[in-house]
Amino acid sequence: MRALSKRKPAKVRYTGPEHWARRRTDCCKNAARPWRRELNKDVNRGFPSTGSAVCARRFWALFLCTVLVGALSACGKSPWNNPYPSGQARGNVLYSKFAERPKHLDPGRAYSSNEYAFIAQIYEPPLQYHYLKRPYTLVPLSAESVPTPVYLDSAGGVLPATASVDDIAYSIYEVRIRPGILFQPHPAFALNEAGEYRYHNLTDGLPAGVRLLADFRKTGTRELVAADFVYQLKRLAHPGLHSPIAGLMKEHIVGMAEFSELVSERLDVTSATGSGNGYLDLRPIPHAGVELRDRYTYRLKIKGKYPQFRYWLAMPFFAPMPWEAERFYAQPGMAQRNITLDWYPVGTGPFMLTENNPNRRMVLARNPNFRGEPYPSVGEPGDREAGLLQDAGESMPFIDQAVFSLEKETIPYWNKFLQGYYDTSGISSDSFDQAIRFGGKGDAQLTEGMQEKGISLTTAVTTSIYYTGFNMLDPVVGGAGDRARKLRRAISIAVDFEEFISIFANGRGMAAQGPIPPGIFGHVPGAAGINTYVYAWANDKPRRRPVEEARRLMAEAGYANGIDSNTGKPLTLFFDTTATGPDDKARMDWMRKQFAKLDIQLVVRATDYNRFQDKMRKGTAQIFQWGWNADYPDPENFLFLLHGPNGKVRHGGENAANYDNAEFNRLFEELKNMDDGPRRQAIIQRSVEIARRDAPWLWGYHPKAFSLHHGWYANAKPNLMANNTLKYRRVDPVLREQRRREWNRPVLWPIYGGFGILAVSLVPAFISYRRRERAAVQ
Numbered sequence: 001m002r003a004l005s006k007r008k009p010a011k012v013r014y015t016g017p018e019h020w021a022r023r024r025t026d027c028c029k030n031a032a033r034p035w036r037r038e039l040n041k042d043v044n045r046g047f048p049s050t051g052s053a054v055c056a057r058r059f060w061a062l063f064l065c066t067v068l069v070g071a072l073s074a075c076g077k078s079p080w081n082n083p084y085p086s087g088q089a090r091g092n093v094l095y096s097k098f099a100e101r102p103k104h105l106d107p108g109r110a111y112s113s114n115e116y117a118f119i120a121q122i123y124e125p126p127l128q129y130h131y132l133k134r135p136y137t138l139v140p141l142s143a144e145s146v147p148t149p150v151y152l153d154s155a156g157g158v159l160p161a162t163a164s165v166d167d168i169a170y171s172i173y174e175v176r177i178r179p180g181i182l183f184q185p186h187p188a189f190a191l192n193e194a195g196e197y198r199y200h201n202l203t204d205g206l207p208a209g210v211r212l213l214a215d216f217r218k219t220g221t222r223e224l225v226a227a228d229f230v231y232q233l234k235r236l237a238h239p240g241l242h243s244p245i246a247g248l249m250k251e252h253i254v255g256m257a258e259f260s261e262l263v264s265e266r267l268d269v270t271s272a273t274g275s276g277n278g279y280l281d282l283r284p285i286p287h288a289g290v291e292l293r294d295r296y297t298y299r300l301k302i303k304g305k306y307p308q309f310r311y312w313l314a315m316p317f318f319a320p321m322p323w324e325a326e327r328f329y330a331q332p333g334m335a336q337r338n339i340t341l342d343w344y345p346v347g348t349g350p351f352m353l354t355e356n357n358p359n360r361r362m363v364l365a366r367n368p369n370f371r372g373e374p375y376p377s378v379g380e381p382g383d384r385e386a387g388l389l390q391d392a393g394e395s396m397p398f399i400d401q402a403v404f405s406l407e408k409e410t411i412p413y414w415n416k417f418l419q420g421y422y423d424t425s426g427i428s429s430d431s432f433d434q435a436i437r438f439g440g441k442g443d444a445q446l447t448e449g450m451q452e453k454g455i456s457l458t459t460a461v462t463t464s465i466y467y468t469g470f471n472m473l474d475p476v477v478g479g480a481g482d483r484a485r486k487l488r489r490a491i492s493i494a495v496d497f498e499e500f501i502s503i504f505a506n507g508r509g510m511a512a513q514g515p516i517p518p519g520i521f522g523h524v525p526g527a528a529g530i531n532t533y534v535y536a537w538a539n540d541k542p543r544r545r546p547v548e549e550a551r552r553l554m555a556e557a558g559y560a561n562g563i564d565s566n567t568g569k570p571l572t573l574f575f576d577t578t579a580t581g582p583d584d585k586a587r588m589d590w591m592r593k594q595f596a597k598l599d600i601q602l603v604v605r606a607t608d609y610n611r612f613q614d615k616m617r618k619g620t621a622q623i624f625q626w627g628w629n630a631d632y633p634d635p636e637n638f639l640f641l642l643h644g645p646n647g648k649v650r651h652g653g654e655n656a657a658n659y660d661n662a663e664f665n666r667l668f669e670e671l672k673n674m675d676d677g678p679r680r681q682a683i684i685q686r687s688v689e690i691a692r693r694d695a696p697w698l699w700g701y702h703p704k705a706f707s708l709h710h711g712w713y714a715n716a717k718p719n720l721m722a723n724n725t726l727k728y729r730r731v732d733p734v735l736r737e738q739r740r741r742e743w744n745r746p747v748l749w750p751i752y753g754g755f756g757i758l759a760v761s762l763v764p765a766f767i768s769y770r771r772r773e774r775a776a777v778q
Contacts, residue, residue: 009726058656079744083421084403088734089740090136092400094713094726095422097407101358106342107316108235109242113723115381120723121364121402122184122347123319126175126229127310129722132379132388135519136633136721138314142181142224142348146171147313149304157545165673170254171302173309179296181224184352187213188328189220199328206333213344214354221369224348225285226298228320233290233300234282235321239264239693245317245738252309254301255288262286279330283323305673310630316723322346338444350397364402364726372396375715388717397727398715417708418453420740423731424716434507435708438522444507444706453743454711459704460718461510461518464629465638468495469657469699473619477573480661480694486557488695492534493550495594497701504587508706510698513542514688515638519720521676523636531692531699547597554598562599572601576621580606616656619649625700626656634719636672643668659696712736 019564078086084095095243098117104110107123126143129136138146154169183189190198190456197390198218209215236243237260250257266280291299301587312318327344334340345353350370354362370394383389391398402425407413410428427435436457446457470488472478477488495686515532516523522532523529535542558565576589577584588604595602607615615621628636640646644660646653667687674680691697709716719725 003216018119018577027551060420073253079740080746081419082740083405083416089737092398092729092731092733094402094729094731095400096402096404096424097413097422098358098362098404099303099408099721101406103344104342105319105353105356106241107319107345108232108238108243109239109342110316111636116723117404118353118362118364119316119345119347120349121351121726122345122349123316124181124347124349124724125314125316125319126177127314128724129314130376130721131719131722131725131728132376132383132717135521136719141314141724142177143313144176144178146310147175147304149173149305149309149626156478165305165528165670168305169303171305171309173300173302173313174293175226175229175298175300177296177298178226179223181348181371183221183224183322183346183348184367184369185219185220185221186323186325186328186346187216187345188324188346189222190216190218191220196325197324198323200331202331202333205337206331206337210339211337213339222322222324225295227292228236228322229318230290230298230701231282232285232317232319232321232324234259234263234285236317236327237263237287238280238282240267241352245312250631252302252306253619254303255290259285259287259289264490279327281323281327293740297558299344304428307675308634308636311634321648329431349724351402352533358406360406360575362404364404366397366400370397373727374471376558386717387728388715391715398730399726402726418743420710420736420743423713423736427708428508432741436506436706438507443505451707454739455708456707456711456716456720457706458716460720462703463517463633463720465515465517465521465702466625466627466629467512467514467515468623468625468698470696471619471624472658472660472696473621474622477622478658482761483557485694486553487559489533490550490553490557490598491595491600492695492698493553494547494597495591495698496544497698499592500546501701505589505701505703508704509701510704511701512543513639514692514699515697516635516684517638517702520630520633520635520638522681522688526686533692533695534699550598559598559600562601570599570601572603574603574622576605576612576615576624578607578609578612580608601619616648619658624656628654630721636668639668639684639687640672642696655695659691659694661690661694665688710736710739712739 078089079397082089089108098114100114101113102110102118103112104115105119107119109118110116122462123143126141127138127146128141130139140146149171151161151163151168152170152172153159153167159167185530187199188197192198198220199216205634207216233253235241237256237322239260245248250260261287263280263282266285291301293299300309325341328334329339329341329344343356348367349366350373351364353362353369354365355361375391375394375396377389377392379388404653407416410430413422414425414428414431416422435447435450435455436444437447444457444459445457450457477484496541497509497511501507501511510518513529513535518525528540530537535544537543554560554562559571562571563569564571574632575588577588579588584606592602592604612621612624616624628638628641642657642659642661642664643653643655644662644665645651646655648654648656649658653678664687667683667690671680671683671687674683705720707716707717707718712735714730714732715728745770
């Protein structure tokens with residue numbers, strides 16, 4: 001029997017008005033057939049209007065989808081512009097930003113504010129600054145108490161606390177650590193079944209699939225002990241670490257320089273023998289200035305009397321470092337994959353770094369091993385009324401996570417803050433007028449728009465100073481002679497820093513009366529603290545002396561009307577700067593106008609940074625601008641900028657003006673190692689008065705920090721010395737999500753309007769289609 005041939009049935013063609021009913025049926029049977037191909041066939045057969053019909057159907061489908069999405073958004077879905085995962089909407093998360101990637105996260109190397117923003121939340125040195133009290137006060141952190149130094153003479157005998165500085169050969173700081181503190185979970189502590197470190201001997205390289213620290217499957221922890229602090233102190237002297245404070249600590253900590261030399265010798269040996277894999281265990285190497293007393297106690301031996309050393313104990317440099325971490329990170333293959341201590345810190349603090357992607361975001365998460373710390377129960381007057389003591393005694397930290405996103409531009413950051421996607425914000429010059437207005441007394445206030453959003457403003461004068469210096473080695477503006485001194489004092493009156501603050505700092509500053517900022521012991525507020533050579537006290541505020549007085553001083557100095565009486569030529573001075581950009585031109589023009597008040601011709605000598613530094617080191621600059629941020633809240637940290645033996649040209653120090661006054665030097669040597677008290681205050685005031693008379697600086701101004709935060713952000717108080725403030729912050733995620741929805745509702749009416757216009761434009765096409773359809777039927 002012949003097999004039946006397998007032939008496809010003939011295709012049935014439909015024409016005429018019944019086309020659409022049959023075609024719909026065929027399309028349902030064969031859904032894979034592209035609709036555009038069928039539409040083209042229809043058009044070729046003489047039904048050009050069918051495209052309009054299809055477009056109409058698609059238009060109404062898209063319109064209904066848009067309406068549906070808008071309805072869903074209005075019904076509580078996350079705002080369309082939310083940059084974070086929807087699952088975090090009500091999470092106990094703080095949102096902030098960073099503008100520059102941190103270079104170092106190793107506490108022995110990090111020293112900049114953008115680095116401290118992270119590591120200060122992770123590492124815990126012995127001491128910290130009280131969050132609320134002012135003046136700034138040291139309190140225990142990982143230590144049980146603030147250590148009191150014991151003074152020894154050269155023979156090792158104990159001296160009374162009132163001993164003379166000349167009799168004190170050594171100061172002993174004994175630090176006792178709180179028992180029970182645990183390190184964060186970390187693979188460096190992971191143990192195997194035999195109790196050995198699981199990841200300390202990766203001789204065959206990293207395990208398969210390990211590209212990040214989180215790829216190590218096992219973690220562990222252990223208790224913090226005094227030996228961890230001793231190990232970190234030894235690390236500071238390690239020549240391979242290049243710690244920025246190594247040189248300074250060699251001047252103060254006994255045996256620091258000798259230990260560094262000993263480490264260098266050991267490194268040379270391991271390098272020559274090829275042993276150690278780049279790791280040198282510092283534990284067995286002796287250090288004369290550090291003594292381990294017991295499991296929780298260690299001692300530091302300081303040369304002479306150095307009361308400022310207690311402030312260093314509040315810095316991450318002196319935070320503990322487990323030897324296991326260095327051993328773990330030193331293994332081959334780690335550095336190639338960026339698994340290093342500079343990338344993944346290991347601490348005992350309230351947070352740990354769980355995501356480090358400095359090109360996008362960095363995430364701090366709550367340390368599950370953190371012991372908890374009570375929120376302060378006391379503050380300064382006004383803190384209770386400001387709501388800063390509502391959490392008194394409550395266990396910190398209050399947030400579970402902090403997400404820091406990279407924002408290099410200020411405008412996108414500002415817009416996201418206004419949308420509620422950042423909890424806090426600074427105020428750039430671009431957004432200043434939108435956020436701040438000044439009252440009748442010159443006080444900063446929020447604009448109505450900010451107040452309507454429930455935004456709050458906090459301000460604080462920083463522990464910094466920006467000044468304009470005279471090179472005291474210069475033959476014209478320098479020297480201790482009466483002529484140069486009167487010239488400098490005349491210029492001090494003429495250069496109006498109140499105007500500078502108003503124009504170039506948006507009013508965010510306070511004209512300086514001397515080198516010591518507010519909040520630092522030795523600063524004297526009010527009428528008693530003004531620089532009487534430049535200001536007079538009137539109407540409860542300092543008033544700059546008139547330019548006529550400055551011109552009188554110019555005449556007395558032999559520069560009447562800006563003419564040098566010795567040469568008969570106009571007085572020309574030189575301002576050396578690195579300011580070369582277009583934004584700097586206005587400031588330089590302003591500076592010229594200030595000198596022009598005294599008929600002085602000011603020539604701006606702009607150069608690159610390296611050339612400028614070279615001129616400062618050689619003393620060829622004449623007038624310059626400089627600044628200083630406090631390392632710790634002590635007047636010594638500012639007055640040493642004027643100490644003669646600290647001159648930049650002759651001694652390579654931080655005295656950029658090269659000021660050298662014998663009486664000032666003597667007083668500084670006396671006050672620098674004194675404890676705070678009335679006698680020290682009197683010596684400070686005498687020192688400052690000498691500097692005011694000699695005028696080596698135009699005292700410039702202390703910047704004022706402005707910060708904004710939303711209503712769901714609590715416990716916001718500026719602390720310009722503490723860096724570990726994240727643990728004090730509290731957020732209300734429910735209120736934040738409510739505000740985000742209110743402030744980010746989608747604006748759909750332009751879309752609806754566009755659809756309406758499109759619908760009206762399709763009406764003629766639809767009418768034409770109906771007419772053609774009827775004609776085809778007839």
